[in-house]
Amino acid sequence: MLCDNCKERDAIINLTQVEHDSKVTLHLCEQCAQQKGVETGGAVLKSPLGNFLGAVVKGGGAGALVPAAGDGLRCPACGSTLRDFRDSGRLGCDQCYVSFDSHLRDLLRRLHGSSQHVGERYEAPGDNGGDDPRSRLLDLKAQLRRAVEGENFELAAELRDRIRVLE
Amino acid sequence: MDLSLLPDGGMRWLDASGPKSTIVLSTRIRLARNVRGVPFSQRAKDTDRTAVLERISEAAASSDRLAAAVAFHLDQMDRPERQVLHERHLVSKELAGLEREARPRPGAALLVQDQVGVMVNEEDHLRLHGMWSGFDLEDAYAAVEAVDADLGRLVPFAFHPEFGYLTSCPTNAGTGLRASVLIHLPGLVLTKEINKVLQGLSQVGLTFRGLYGEGSEVVGNFFQLSNQTTLGKTEDELIDHLGKIVRQVIEYEEQARDGLLKHARRLSFEETMNLLSGVRLGVGLNLLPGPGVYTLNKLLIYTQPAHLAAMDGRSTGDRELPTVRAAFVRRLLEAESS
Numbered sequence: 001m002l003c004d005n006c007k008e009r010d011a012i013i014n015l016t017q018v019e020h021d022s023k024v025t026l027h028l029c030e031q032c033a034q035q036k037g038v039e040t041g042g043a044v045l046k047s048p049l050g051n052f053l054g055a056v057v058k059g060g061g062a063g064a065l066v067p068a069a070g071d072g073l074r075c076p077a078c079g080s081t082l083r084d085f086r087d088s089g090r091l092g093c094d095q096c097y098v099s100f101d102s103h104l105r106d107l108l109r110r111l112h113g114s115s116q117h118v119g120e121r122y123e124a125p126g127d128n129g130g131d132d133p134r135s136r137l138l139d140l141k142a143q144l145r146r147a148v149e150g151e152n153f154e155l156a157a158e159l160r161d162r163i164r165v166l167e
Numbered sequence: 168m169d170l171s172l173l174p175d176g177g178m179r180w181l182d183a184s185g186p187k188s189t190i191v192l193s194t195r196i197r198l199a200r201n202v203r204g205v206p207f208s209q210r211a212k213d214t215d216r217t218a219v220l221e222r223i224s225e226a227a228a229s230s231d232r233l234a235a236a237v238a239f240h241l242d243q244m245d246r247p248e249r250q251v252l253h254e255r256h257l258v259s260k261e262l263a264g265l266e267r268e269a270r271p272r273p274g275a276a277l278l279v280q281d282q283v284g285v286m287v288n289e290e291d292h293l294r295l296h297g298m299w300s301g302f303d304l305e306d307a308y309a310a311v312e313a314v315d316a317d318l319g320r321l322v323p324f325a326f327h328p329e330f331g332y333l334t335s336c337p338t339n340a341g342t343g344l345r346a347s348v349l350i351h352l353p354g355l356v357l358t359k360e361i362n363k364v365l366q367g368l369s370q371v372g373l374t375f376r377g378l379y380g381e382g383s384e385v386v387g388n389f390f391q392l393s394n395q396t397t398l399g400k401t402e403d404e405l406i407d408h409l410g411k412i413v414r415q416v417i418e419y420e421e422q423a424r425d426g427l428l429k430h431a432r433r434l435s436f437e438e439t440m441n442l443l444s445g446v447r448l449g450v451g452l453n454l455l456p457g458p459g460v461y462t463l464n465k466l467l468i469y470t471q472p473a474h475l476a477a478m479d480g481r482s483t484g485d486r487e488l489p490t491v492r493a494a495f496v497r498r499l500l501e502a503e504s505s
Contacts, residue, residue, distance in 0.1 A: 062338050078206045090290070092210040094203060094325035094333045097340075104337060108330065111338055114399025117331025119342040124203060124323035 003029035061089025062111060066103050075099035140166070170251060172237045177257050177279055178298075185301020190417050192349040192389070193298050195256070196307040198315050199334045199343035200293040203323040207335040208290055216274030216288045223287050226321035227278055232314045236280040241271035252277065253379075256298060260379070262289045282307075283314045290335050291343075293318070302413060304346055304406050312402070331398060341398025346409050349378070350416065353388040354423030357442065364416060365390075372396055373412055392416065428496055433489040439470045439496065458503040466499060 003011045004027050011027035063086040071083040080092030082100050091097070097104055108115040140163050147156040170176065180193045201207060202222065205215055227233035241249055241263055249263040249271065257277060264271035276287040286294040295315055299307040325333040331341035339345070355361040365375055374395040377385045392413060394405045428434075428442050447463050449455035468474060470492050472483040479491050 062336060078210050080210055088209060090209040090335045091207060091333075091337070093206045094201060094327075097327055097330055097333050104330070107337055108340060108398055112341065112396040112398035116329055117327075117341045117398060119331060119344070119401045122319060122324060122326040122332065124326065125320055126323065 001027050003027060003032050005029070005032035062107060063087065063089040065110060066107055070100070070103050073100055073103075170248070173279060174281075176255065177252075177284065178255055179282055180298045180300040182300055185299055185303045187417055188301035190351055190420055191302035191413070192351060193256075193300060194303045194307045195296060195298045195345075195347045195349070195391075196304070196311045197294060197296040197345045197347075198311055199291040199332065199339045199345075200295065200315065200319070201325040201333060201335070202292045203325045205292065208288055208292065209335060211288075213273045216272060219292050220274040220276050220287050222322055223278070223285070223293065223318070224276075226318055227285070230314075230317040230321060232283070232317045233278060233280050233285070236278040236285075239277040239279075241275040241277065242273050244271075256379070257284050258286055259289055259294075262286050262294075281310075283310055285314070285318075291339070302348060302417070304348075304410050308346065308402065308406055339397050342400075342402050342405065344397055344402055344405055345393055346406050347376075347391045347393030348409070348413050349389060349391050350413070350420075351387075351389055352416070352420050354420045354427065355416075356388045357427060357445070358423045360419065360423060364419060368392065368412070369395075371408075371412055373409060429500055431493040431496065434470075434493040434496060435489055436470060436472065436492070439466070439492060443467060458500055462499055462503050466496060469499075470495065 001011045003009050006029060009029035009031065011029055013028045013030070013033045066082065066086050068083075068086065071081065071086070073082040074080070075092055075096045076099065077095035078092035080096065082103060085091055085096070085100070091100075105115045140159055144156055144159040144163065147153075147159055175181075183189075185191070185194070202219055205211065205219055208216070211219070224238065227236050239252065239258075241252075241258065246265070249258070250265060252258045253260055253263045253265055257279065260266060261269075262271065262275050262277070264275065272288060274288045278285040278287065282299065283295065283297040286296070295311050295318075297307050297311040297314075299310075327333055332343040334340050334343055352361060352364075355364055368375055372395050373392055375385075376391045376393070378387070378389045378391070392409070394409050397405070400408075428439075428446065434442075443463060443466055446455065446458070447460075450457065450460065450463070469478070472488060475481075475488055475491050475495065476483045476485060478495070481488065481491070485491075
């Protein structure tokens with residue numbers, strides 16, 4: 001049987017706890033059991049279920065608050081999955097916020113009471129209208145004028161083609 | 168690596184020149200930033216990390232406020248030196264590689280100029296921070312924000328129109344701002360009011376930690392109070408809110424200190440002993456002008472249950488004894504100071 005936690009290694013420890021009249025049994029490998037605070041020398045439970053669950057939540061940090069339903073989602077930019085985030089509590093890259101956008105929006109609302117940033121706005125260098133096609137066009141036309149003035153016809157032709165595409 | 172390169176050793180805040188510095192040791196502002204398009208630290212390769220450091224170092228060199236920064240490359244420093252930086256609150260335990268069996272990762276660095284430091288390749292690519300003496304949120308934020316703006320003009324930061332500044336852990340997203348004050352609250356601890364204060368904090372969106380921040384224990388009655396959330400409010404709102412609450416905590420602490428014995432309304436015998444012990448120490452070290460030791464000795468005997476009960480015609484089990492005791496202590500201390 002595979003470990004309930006990592007789903008990679010064989011489970012060697014069965015952890016059974018009774019709470020509110022319901023029985024919960026977890027099958028864990030040695031590594032995962034140790035991580036969760038279970039003494040493996042003789043499979044002694046070091047901490048009661050409260051601490052055990054606490055450790056699970058602590059391990060994944062904020063990630064543990066994300067439902068497991070989207071576990072298979074993968075960020076194409078960095079390759080990390082939503083599952084990785086649930087386990088580590090850390091995201092792989094800035095694109096993860098786009099890749100896992102709906103899950104993170106829910107999480108951010110739970111953590112902060114809102115997902116809408118209202119603080120300082122930021123414009124990255126080079127973005128000065130760079131993402132706005134209108135200002136890009138203006139910029140290209142200015143470059144075209146300079147190229148024509150400088151009799152750099154090869155560059156001018158290339159710029160003219162790029163302007164046509166945008167227009 | 169020569170720590171003496173740092174003017175004031177990176178600890179100008181020790182000079183206690185700031186407001187309310189008998190109660191608030193320091194005010195700290197931290198901003199979390201990441202370089203756009205580079206994997207966050209957890210996922211970054213060593214080459215990513217060193218590239219981030221190179222890019223930040225170049226940007227710093229051509230910036231207004233970090234051009235003369237002293238750089239510490241943690242992966243090239245001995246453990247004791249790294250630990251010194253950590254003890255000065257200039258680098259986190261994680262960045263300094265001080266966790267058990269850990270080593271600093273390649274590209275782990277600290278840049279410091281004046282009172283602002285930049286940790287490079289921490290949990291986020293950049294952690295800008297500044298520590299100010301006393302209770303001084305506005306000045307600390309202004310200085311750190313200026314360095315942030317400087318670097319942000321030269322290096323593209325990860326920013327999202329809805330989520331704000333993007334961070335490795337979503338608990339920091341949005342403003343990336345953590346504002347905190349390191350505050351000494353022995354009065355509230357002695358009067359056992361501290362738990363009420365700490366519980367109140369969580370209800371108003373603030374949190375507390377120990378001397379060395381996240382995960383550290385509270386020792387010596389030092390508490391770090393800081394904002395819990397970073398998104399959905401402006402930087403100014405977050406800072407104003409923390410400021411308002413801290414001002415209130417300072418007021419409670421002042422009241423608690425002032426009123427420990429002189430204004431107490433109910434005192435258990437044990438509380439009385441603890442407080443008298445503190446006063447006695449203060450008098451013995453000539454830190455307090457009074458009361459006289461004779462008065463302190465008398466209080467030691469006459470605040471015990473049988474003495475109080477006899478004095479006031481009550482039984483030793485009387486529920487009002489703490490009130491009687493407090494009144495008696497007040498009377499004796501007032502008689503002494505008049």
